[in-house]
Amino acid sequence: MSKTNAMAVALLTFLFFCAFPLRAGYFTSAEQLNVAYDLSKFTIPATVGATTDWAAVSEMLYSLETNGVTGSYIDTQIGGGITGDGVTWITTNAGVGVQFKLTDVNGCLPETTTPPYIMQLPANTVCVGSAIKVSYRLVRLADYVPSGPVSMPNVQMIFNNYNGAPVATVRAMYYSGASNQPYITPCIIDVPAVVRLDDLPSANIQVGAISMKSVPVTLTQCPGAITNIRYLFQSSYGSHDTAVGTINTKPGSAAGVYFQLLRSPTENYRLTQYYTLSEYNGSGDYSIPLNVAYYVDAPSQVTLGDVESALTLVVNYQ
Secondary structure (H helix, E strand, O other): OOHHHHHHHHHHHHHHHHHOOOOOEEEEEEOOOOEEEOHHHOEOOOOOOOEOOOEOOOEEEEEEEEOOOOOOEEEEEEOOOEOOOOOOEEOOOOOEEEEEEEEEOOOOOOOEOOOOOOEEOOOOOOOOEEEEEEEEEEEEOOOOOEOOOOOOOOEEEEEEOOOOOOOOEEEEEEEEEEOOOOEOOOOEEEOOOOOOOOOOOHHHOOOEEEEEEEOOOEEEEEOOOOOOEEEEEEEOOOEEEOOOOEEOOOOOOOOOEEEEEEEEOOEEOOOOOOEEOOOOOEOEEEEOOOEEEEEEOOHHHOOOOOOOOOEEEEEEEO
8 A cells, every 4th residue: 555545544534533423313202291371470560671580380301313314403383473573472461572582401402582493403412302491571562551461372392303304393382371460569559648527517417428528549550461450448447337338437536427438429439349440441540539528327416526537448459
């Protein structure tokens, strides 16, 4: 063998040795996972464009066969539409969107946060199996978040095999539906600390409501993405007559005089009943109607003195 030929053989041997460790594979199975989103981890962000932290419910297991096949990858189908930024998907609530991040827990596939969320199987993989974690986070899309729950898009994983792999594709659902709703930040309640009615001269005492006064009660920075807001008034000293909305006064007050709570000058509150805030349609500020008046059942039983009571406003979010 000449010197030239010996060098050629040595070079060919070297190239063959370098190519041998390159391995590729294909997906043989994927866990048929179908879980619900857990939105209770989140509070809807306060400003437009802000996001929550990432969260994930579970991990999807998959397995690989390494046999020299190349071109296998995962892509993801999201049900529903996408916003103009190209990474935020719409929900059923126009004020709230959702973004996704796909991560391989063992680093076998590259992380992605951009649709169609391609995760290409590297040609030199040595993995035989791992798991995919699909994380999600909420995005506030508008200042105004309308009423109504947040329903999330379905997420389906598609494991694609090419170039002679025995199984062409493996489809697996990941997320479907939501098990609960985001945590609600309550309204800020603004009510007067003290409401003073005009003095009640004995000559003006009569049966029924006397000296009515409107009381401002406001709910500000109320949340969106709920169905409604309900409220209830409770007396610190008990009710006198729940049907007509009258409450007892503080011990030591003048006898025979009570307070009546009214929604309007002609409609009283029923004190054991929750009332729905009829104007509620999403995030924003609202008012609760409240009028307060003296109330007398029997003028002959009224005694001189001050009258005082106390109320609690209970607000319920649904």
